[in-house]
Amino acid sequence: MSKQFGWWFFTCGEQILVIAQGERLPYGDIDDLPLPALEFSRVEQFASYKGEPCLRLELEHPQDLGMGEWVDLRSSMSLLNSQLFNLVGKAQQFALFLKTHQFCGCCGHAMTRVDWELAMLCSACGFRAYPRVSPCIIVLISHGSQLLLANHRRHQKQAQPMYTAIAGFVEAGETLEQTVHRETHEETGLKLKNLRYWKSQPWAFPHSLMAAYFAEYADGELKIDRRELADAQWFEANDLPHLPPLGTVARDMIEHWLAQTSL
Ligand SMILES: [Zn+2]
Incomplete structure (x- = not known):
């Protein structure tokens, strides 16, 4: 199964793309979704739902993807089941974490993603940061x-x-x-x-x-x-x-x- 098959969490700041059908989030192979060319190198799996990957792609603008509509996190609560709503929250907290931990809080050096856990690491001083809860x-x-x-x-x-x-x-x-x-x-x-x-x-x-x-x-x-x-x-x-x-x-x-x- 390709990395680009699963549940799609298109996020833009506090907004998420929801569709009218099914469980209200796009699902399937990226090639089968009616999407314009996007920056798919930045697609990231951050969780799974019903045994399938949850894939997150943060967009710079809430652009028209040819399907669905952009809603804020609070409005998504009434549209999604509680498990998916919590996953949207996770995707957004993840995005916020990456955005606010680009530099080390101890020495100011640039930080890099740890590839096996949700953390950012400073290669200069070894400081490791995790999303805040x-x-x-x-x-x-x-x-x-x-x-x-x-x-x-x-x-x-x-x-x-x-x-x-x-x-x-x-x-x-x-x-x-x-x-x-x-x-x-x-x-x-x-x-x-x-x-x-x-x-x-x-x-x-x-x-x-x-x-x-x-x-x-x-x-x-x-x-x-x-x-x-x-x-x-x-x-x-x-x-x-x-x-x-x-x-x-x-x-x-x-x-x-x-x-x-x-x-
Ligand atoms: Zn450091």
Whole structure:
């Protein structure tokens, strides 16, 4: 099988080419795809999907390839299944990594690609760099039949304010559990109990890894950190506000909690 057969990830910065058919990404041999001449020497396999190579080609402009349309990563979430969406995120993080690691952070020498792993190497000083992954937590806090949901400042200007779970980045030297307690306390003043890890999800905005937890209210009075949150409230399960879109880990958690909770 040639290197140029598989799932095609044509990317351009934050955009990806999606087509109308099948799993919404071009699939097949490069010679059979209706494409104008492109720079195929730069095609790179970065993963596999259903046993076939995932091939990435970064274009300088979102040019007309005679098929499909260019969409940004966020819009691709509703078009692709979650596995392919995560692979698009991987392709874009990979491109960002290569672009921002052309020179060594220790000595300034030009870096080169390592051919057997996803890394850049400085031949002058031996420094090796890997794509950055930033862990963060998201916690869905319940109290009986109520959920604590917050409207973040960055979502405040939407026509219909969106409410979601508490989230934040892990600080250096912290466990995930410590982050959950610290972020919750900083943003809401509340203390938690019965913390339960649920699952993780890569989130390429721009290079996060979300660790999702369920927790219950233990103690404290709701005091909102106005620097981060525009609002936070307890909502009854049968009267929830505007929620994040399907496919986000926050929405998955809320749906999972609703299905598990007999009200
Ligand atoms: Zn160096």
